[in-house]
Amino acid sequence: MFHFTITHHDQSSSARTGLLHTPHGSIRTPAFIPVATQAAVKALSPAQIEEIGFEAVLCNTYHLYLRPGSKTVQKLGGLHRFMGWNKPIFTDSGGFQVFSLNDGLCTVNDDGVEFKSHIDQSKHLFTPEKSIQLQQQLGADIIFTLDVCHDFNADYPTAKKAMERTHRWAERCWKEFQRENQKKGIVQALYGIVQGGKFKDLREESARFIAKLPFQGIGLGSIFGEPKAPTLEVLKWMMAILPHEKPKHLLGIGSVDDIFNYVELGVDTFDCVLPTRLARVGYVFLRPESRGKVRNKFRTRITNARFKEDKKPLDQHCGCYVCQNFSRAYIRHLFKAKELLAYTLTTHHNLFFFQRLMQEIRESIENDALGRMKKKWLK
């Protein structure tokens, strides 16, 4: 039931539009996938996520495994029913959280990775097989292989060792995935993750290895939070090798300029906590017509004193529910008064910003005008 159709190719880049078909409906790509870490997009209801126009969310296996437990989610009918979201869901493998939340305290060997719960310090082991089993219990539409995550700037031996382990784990993940899929007829898609740090030969080797396995899609790993120029190079090396027809997901990315650059290289989906996390500390996104630009990272901080009596909406060129109904002064007041509605309204606005950005990117690709749009946004 899972397949990917490319619907249009941009004339001057590798960007493309597509349709990612899943058992819970289709996703128009390129798409931004909001993060629902603990089976909830922070501060918004599924009805609001749908109202904004999103067609999928991404949940974190690590968090749901620890609380409420993936077996509990399974007993309750799986993630879709559990969180009241009947459209496509992605889950990550849990690897990233194990490595990042444990900050050097986890123990990796060929078998898997041992870590302590950030909730109660209890010890746990993730193996490739277990990560797949957990993701099958959760029941998302698109799931990922367990990979060894590391800093983008890790040295060559570290990156090589992690990549080789990632490859062995990818094979084990695929095997486990197939076993269950054949036995129980679970209809999920598994994305294999490319690693290799910042090194050309490793990234190319990893891309070739992952490309050869019969994954339904490809995840591009360990790119986030790094200097932009080198990561763009790394992406180019991988994309040159990876099979054109497979959907590609860039894990943990999106700033506005990253999205333009990576869409141009052929990336289809992105997930990132940026719009939701920033919303909760008062940062709101601005379109280029409203002075959003690379220099101000397309955002302003609504808690700033200069908005105290500002009658204008967050962004006069936005058009979301929030910008149609509330002033900057009101939303600033909600932050100052610590009203929960503050987080709901800024999260809604920021996600609308990304949803509309992706919609305009898709339209631009279809009109062969992505270059013009990118120039307008990143000038």
Next chain:
Amino acid sequence: MFHFTITHHDQSSSARTGLLHTPHGSIRTPAFIPVATQAAVKALSPAQIEEIGFEAVLCNTYHLYLRPGSKTVQKLGGLHRFMGWNKPIFTDSGGFQVFSLNDGLCTVNDDGVEFKSHIDQSKHLFTPEKSIQLQQQLGADIIFTLDVCHDFNADYPTAKKAMERTHRWAERCWKEFQRENQKKGIVQALYGIVQGGKFKDLREESARFIAKLPFQGIGLGSIFGEPKAPTLEVLKWMMAILPHEKPKHLLGIGSVDDIFNYVELGVDTFDCVLPTRLARVGYVFLRPESRGKVRNKFRTRITNARFKEDKKPLDQHCGCYVCQNFSRAYIRHLFKAKELLAYTLTTHHNLFFFQRLMQEIRESIENDALGRMKKKWLK
């Protein structure tokens, strides 16, 4: 533009249905008015409040005076525009918060009441004139006189002194209200508040005094949080004297049994933080069909371990957005995971419970079946 029409009288009690017409639309009574202390119903957007079916909210003058300031709200176009709510709004006088949040630290004399801000400890003075001016700046549809609040169980001399001062303040409030209303043509309704503690002669004297002044409606003060039997008596004394045709608002009340009892005495509107405040600590209301009863205060605590794998909605006989889409297990999970959505969903459910209760009470009155409904609920 303000008037009150009684549309039906119950046959076996003093309950009545009515329509409270305001410049921002009508309110069907008896009605429960959700509290939006700082110009926001905690955890819900105005769109959600409207979706639930509410026709009015009540904001607290004390809080808005201190933050963002009533002049700021006025500059931003008044409360309705400020908070994006275009239906009727009530504001209280600020008196209750001054007396309760300052807990013996405020200084009252005939001029007014001096208090310290709970935000920054700065000193402020509320006089009857100032309370009216602030409420005129905020621009709600229905506003209240400044009264001297005290514990229901205060002794006779204390209650008498507070009542007499409340009466002098009521006259000053009316005078100030009229002056501004005539000068600027502001269309608001002013409710005068009856006091008198637990003493029959004082409550009757206060009811007679407030009834004689040309207020558009009557507020019934200092009833909350007290033993039920005596407060019911106090209400009866007042209602026997107060003019039948004027709308009556009971300040700060709402438990389910209180609402039935006071509706039967002829109370038209209620405001209370109970459903919203309890929601945020995990208490959810249950209808009688779902084992809600006086003994369990019509509620259960969703954070309880027994709901960990409970697939059922909060209340199987509810029908709100939350009960149509989410399980007890999911909402318990959101509380355990401290997800903001937890507070939104339980608040939504609890307010829906009260909105539907009032709707059914109105229907029962119109069908002369309030007694039967009360028996079913309070058995």
